[in-house]
Amino acid sequence: MTNWKPAAALIVIAIVIGLGLQLWYWTQLPERIATHFDAQGKPDGWMDKRSATLLFAGLVTFLPLFFVGIGLMIRSLPTSSINLPNREYWLSAERRDETLRWMNGWMMWFAVSITIFLVTINHLTFIANRDAQPLSAIWFWGMLATFLVSTAGLIVLMWRRFAKPT
Numbered sequence: 001m002t003n004w005k006p007a008a009a010l011i012v013i014a015i016v017i018g019l020g021l022q023l024w025y026w027t028q029l030p031e032r033i034a035t036h037f038d039a040q041g042k043p044d045g046w047m048d049k050r051s052a053t054l055l056f057a058g059l060v061t062f063l064p065l066f067f068v069g070i071g072l073m074i075r076s077l078p079t080s081s082i083n084l085p086n087r088e089y090w091l092s093a094e095r096r097d098e099t100l101r102w103m104n105g106w107m108m109w110f111a112v113s114i115t116i117f118l119v120t121i122n123h124l125t126f127i128a129n130r131d132a133q134p135l136s137a138i139w140f141w142g143m144l145a146t147f148l149v150s151t152a153g154l155i156v157l158m159w160r161r162f163a164k165p166t
Helices: 005-026 049-076 096-130 137-161
Strands: 032-037 043-048
Touching (some): 032 096, 049 096
């Protein structure tokens, strides 16, 4: 996971798509937008269109960048602040740079996952509001499951990468 460039490109593409969808749906949305839904997809929380759009744009843009920032800032943290299996081994002087590069790449791929999840959920929210229908519970739960499985997969990759050395 040391090559972060494909992940960075996917993050940028997903953010651009997310913001583009918001522009596309803007004229199609009502002035009052459902922003929260119950487990069956029925709306139970609303915001005005402008506030909701700013919230959605902020989440799609800044949440992924927050995780990217964590990945970049980890280099400046003291070893004692990094929670990692077998920390002393993997963050020893001879392994520290490679370990932190790998962790930065890992964080980038997590940011890809969360960005795709947010863009998809925003898209489902826009469709529900445009069509004055419940949020598609099947698509929501499917995307949530996909996000959770991808997160679990990333965690397994990290645990395997930083397992106790033989």
